[in-house]
Amino acid sequence: MDEQAFKERHMRLSRDSVEKETTTLNLGPTHPATHGVFQNILEMDGERVVSAEPTIGYIHRAFEKIAERRPFYQVTPLTDRLNYCSAPINNMGWHLTVEKLLGIQTPKRVDYMRIIIMELSRISDHLICNSVVGVDSGAYSGFLYVMQYRELIYEIYEEICGSRLTTNIGRVGGFERDFNDTVFRKIDKFLHEYPQVLKEFENLFNRNRIFIDRTVGVGPISQERALNYGFTGPNLRATGVDYDVRVASPYSSYEDMEFSVPVGSTGDSYDRFLVRNEEMWQSLHIIRQALDLMKKEPPGVYHADVPKYYLPRKEDVYTKMEALIWHFKIVMGEVDIPPGEVYHSVEGANGELGFYLISDGGRAAYRLHFRRPCFVYYQAYPELVKGALLSDAVVCMSSLNLIAGEMDA
Amino acid sequence: MALTNEEIKQRLVEQFPEVLQEFEEPYGMLTFTGPRDLNLKILQFLYDDDRLGFRFLTDLTAVHYPEKKDAELAVVYHLHNMRENVRIRFKIFAPVSDPKVYTATALFATANWMERETYDFFGVEFVGHPNLKRILNVDEMDYFPLRKEYPLEDQTRIDKDDEMFGRGPDRMIHQ
Amino acid sequence: MGRPVRFNTKVKMVEMPDGQSGEGYFATSFDKVIGLARKNSLWPLPFATSCCGIEFMATMGSHYDIARFGSERLGFTPRQCDLLMVMGTIAKKMGPVLREVYLQMSEPRWVLAVGACASSGGIFDSYSVLQGIDQIIPVDVYVPGCPPRPEAILDGLIRIQDLVGQESLRHRHSERYQSLMTEYGIQ
Numbered sequence: 057m058d059e060q061a062f063k064e065r066h067m068r069l070s071r072d073s074v075e076k077e078t079t080t081l082n083l084g085p086t087h088p089a090t091h092g093v094f095q096n097i098l099e100m101d102g103e104r105v106v107s108a109e110p111t112i113g114y115i116h117r118a119f120e121k122i123a124e125r126r127p128f129y130q131v132t133p134l135t136d137r138l139n140y141c142s143a144p145i146n147n148m149g150w151h152l153t154v155e156k157l158l159g160i161q162t163p164k165r166v167d168y169m170r171i172i173i174m175e176l177s178r179i180s181d182h183l184i185c186n187s188v189v190g191v192d193s194g195a196y197s198g199f200l201y202v203m204q205y206r207e208l209i210y211e212i213y214e215e216i217c218g219s220r221l222t223t224n225i226g227r228v229g230g231f232e233r234d235f236n237d238t239v240f241r242k243i244d245k246f247l248h249e250y251p252q253v254l255k256e257f258e259n260l261f262n263r264n265r266i267f268i269d270r271t272v273g274v275g276p277i278s279q280e281r282a283l284n285y286g287f288t289g290p291n292l293r294a295t296g297v298d299y300d301v302r303v304a305s306p307y308s309s310y311e312d313m314e315f316s317v318p319v320g321s322t323g324d325s326y327d328r329f330l331v332r333n334e335e336m337w338q339s340l341h342i343i344r345q346a347l348d349l350m351k352k353e354p355p356g357v358y359h360a361d362v363p364k365y366y367l368p369r370k371e372d373v374y375t376k377m378e379a380l381i382w383h384f385k386i387v388m389g390e391v392d393i394p395p396g397e398v399y400h401s402v403e404g405a406n407g408e409l410g411f412y413l414i415s416d417g418g419r420a421a422y423r424l425h426f427r428r429p430c431f432v433y434y435q436a437y438p439e440l441v442k443g444a445l446l447s448d449a450v451v452c453m454s455s456l457n458l459i460a461g462e463m464d465a
Numbered sequence: 466m467a468l469t470n471e472e473i474k475q476r477l478v479e480q481f482p483e484v485l486q487e488f489e490e491p492y493g494m495l496t497f498t499g500p501r502d503l504n505l506k507i508l509q510f511l512y513d514d515d516r517l518g519f520r521f522l523t524d525l526t527a528v529h530y531p532e533k534k535d536a537e538l539a540v541v542y543h544l545h546n547m548r549e550n551v552r553i554r555f556k557i558f559a560p561v562s563d564p565k566v567y568t569a570t571a572l573f574a575t576a577n578w579m580e581r582e583t584y585d586f587f588g589v590e591f592v593g594h595p596n597l598k599r600i601l602n603v604d605e606m607d608y609f610p611l612r613k614e615y616p617l618e619d620q621t622r623i624d625k626d627d628e629m630f631g632r633g634p635d636r637m638i639h640q
Numbered sequence: 641m642g643r644p645v646r647f648n649t650k651v652k653m654v655e656m657p658d659g660q661s662g663e664g665y666f667a668t669s670f671d672k673v674i675g676l677a678r679k680n681s682l683w684p685l686p687f688a689t690s691c692c693g694i695e696f697m698a699t700m701g702s703h704y705d706i707a708r709f710g711s712e713r714l715g716f717t718p719r720q721c722d723l724l725m726v727m728g729t730i731a732k733k734m735g736p737v738l739r740e741v742y743l744q745m746s747e748p749r750w751v752l753a754v755g756a757c758a759s760s761g762g763i764f765d766s767y768s769v770l771q772g773i774d775q776i777i778p779v780d781v782y783v784p785g786c787p788p789r790p791e792a793i794l795d796g797l798i799r800i801q802d803l804v805g806q807e808s809l810r811h812r813h814s815e816r817y818q819s820l821m822t823e824y825g826i827q
Contacts, residue, residue: 084737085734085737086687086716086737086741087716088716092689092690092693093689093734112600112601113599113600113601113602113603113731113733114689114731114733114734114737115689115690115728115729115731115734116601116602116731116733116768117729117731117764117766117768117769118610118617118764118766118767118768118769120586120611121610121611121617121766121767122617122764122766124617125617133763134763136691137690137691140690140691140694141694156492157492184694184697200701200702203697203698203700203701203702203703204701204702204703206698206701207698207701207703210698220695220698220787220789221691221694221695221787222691222786222787281574283520283521283547284573284574284575285574285575286521286522286523286573286574286575297547299547304547304550305550396491396492397491397496397554398491398492399494399524399543399552399554401523408523410523410524410543412524412526412541412543414528422528423528423529425524425526427523427524427543431578431582432575432578432579434578435574435575435577435578436574460689460690461690461691464601464731465601601768602733602768603732603733603768610767610768615767616767617765617766617767618765618766618767619765619766619767619768619769619771622771624760624771624772625761625765625771
């Protein structure tokens with residue numbers, strides 16, 4: 057065709073971009089950008105995303121069905137593997153749910169110990185999320201630098217329960233052993249060394265021109281849409297709604313703690329990053345308060361006095377008669393579990409992690425359902441990413457902190 | 466004035482006389498049952514009413530009760546009023562032979578995947594859902610795994626022997 | 641004058657294979673030299689699905705450095721990698737994806753199954769979890785643990801290195817290997 061016609065065609069095509077054909081791009085289950093296994097099929101118009109279709113279920117392990125087979129104390133290792141970056145929060149949430157069902161009241165010292173562990177795991181989860189946002193926008197050193205300090209948190213867990221990642225910490229009614237001096241020493245070391253690391257991490261990212269260009273305006277969402285989609289946690293707080301389960305329905309003596317809940321304004325990736333950073337500072341503040349309050353409580357108390365549900369110490373089982381009987385009854389399932397249904401939620405690192413437990417009086421749950429925050433807010437991903445560039449889609453995905461184990465359960 | 470369970474119950478009974486049943490308060494959360502066909506109307510009323518204002522759907526799931534004939538599948542909605550900080554639980558029952566329930570997707574965008582998950586696990590068909598297909602299980606699966614009649618383990622596996630795990634047909638240790 | 645400089649004199653050197661050496665030449669057999677080069681520069685593909693993936697991130701970090709063993713460069717495309725590290729539970733939905741990734745790798749390729757779930761299904765004896773990845777692809781080394789400590793993952797990597805160093809150059813064309821591949825239905 058001649059030059060005039062060619063120019064006209066070119067002008068018309070660039071004006072009517074809607075009529076252009078779209079390319080399908082598969083951000084498949086195995087991709088460095090998808091942290092965890094979920095798939096996104098993006099319809100691209102050049103570099104812009106027109107629509108996205110997420111597919112999940114690549115790590116569906118049928119937790120809810122497995123939990124119907126197991127007695128309550130055996131469900132804790134399953135809850136570990138929901139949000140495996142912050143496993144103790146899931147464990148504590150499950151124990152609190154069962155304690156609500158059974159009507160157990162834990163002593164204050166146990167509550168403060170639980171708060172310390174939950175806040176440490178919140179720090180550990182936010183560290184992974186924030187440093188991975190950095191990795192996805194090209195800044196690998198933040199990730200390496202900060203992983204070193206997650207090792208300190210792992211050492212604290214190891215001292216308490218023996219395991220680093222999937223902790224199975226605590227029992228219904230408290231903990232299996234008291235915190236010894238090494239634990240307090242390690243927590244003090246962490247509280248001493250970590251703040252300057254967080255400060256340096258903030259210096260690297262917060263006012264970094266490239267990072268701001270990569271994350272400001274990426275994946276924004278308004279408050280009404282976020283509430284309609286069921287967002288909770290840092291993603292909701294980044295839009296400006298200050299809903300935090302620790303403040304709204306306090307559990308485990310959070311009402312004794314003084315902390316502020318950071319909120320953002322636009323709900324884009326930069327706000328989510330900043331909200332998580334600020335939550336880490338607040339967690340450090342909470343841990344210090346909990347340590348101080350623990351010192352005022354009578355020492356040596358690490359579980360509630362409920363012999364019906366809390367396994368006695370092995371020394372007592374081998375020497376005393378009542379302890380032997382209680383041990384037998386608890387393990388063989390001869391204790392009375394009241395039938396009923398209970399819903400309890402905790403503030404997980406990603407949002408409101410809820411446990412809906414229906415008990416029929418038997419040894420195992422009749423039905424257990426996990427209200428998983430990642431599953432709920434991943435539905436909004438197509439709306440967040442519509443019209444964005446491909447690299448923005450990747451940064452948006454990693455700033456949402458999607459953990460595949462929690463999404464699929 | 467804070468919103469109490471009494472007030473919620475009173476307003477619900479005023480609006481929907483004689484159809485709501487089984488008002489209970491297990492562990493402080495008001496729970497009630499409604500008829501299957503009115504679920505959207507009840508949800509809409511709870512959403513629109515200025516005083517009640519339950520505008521956040523926390524959770525949507527189902528429970529299978531095989532012994533309740535003609536009402537085996539219970540769909541449970543957990544709603545939350547963030548201003549007054551009150552939660553309620555609303556249940557509807559559907560028979561397994563006709564498990565159709567109206568979808569809440571128009572009212573709550575979050576119900577989209579929650580209903581897909583409920584369909585995947587229990588077979589509850591949500592009428593009017595934009596994309597009702599399996600979400601967590603393999604697409605080719607032809608049964609609904611969380612119903613009570615199906616076993617947990619994969620029956621085609623060859624390496625784990627049920628007898629060795631104490632789960633043989635004669636020797637179930639528990640349950 | 642700045643702080644005193646300390647040189648690291650304890651650098652570990654890899655052992656030289658046996659062979660004939662003389663003025664300006666060194667003769668040894670091919671498979672020793674090639675095995676030596678391959679094992680100290682494995683390019684892994686971390687196929688991280690769940691919790692074991694987080695332990696792998698800790699292994700990659702500076703505390704338990706995996707770069708010491710030559711695996712500095714992680715690839716995410718199977719075309720460029722020789723070691724497939726499967727870390728985490730593989731559900732039945734993910735099985736075909738894993739097989740596709742394995743088929744895209746070119747010989748010689750090794751597979752490391754990290755964690756209880758990849759080795760045998762782990763604690764998830766349920767309808768949706770594949771009870772071990774060796775039902776779909778051949779595995780060289782299994783690392784038990786739930787999740788295995790980073791030291792255990794490194795131990796698995798060292799055993800893979802032993803396998804790589806001792807492999808004969810004709811192994812991939814041998815009868816035994818070909819019959820293994822046909823068992824799995826791989827050409």
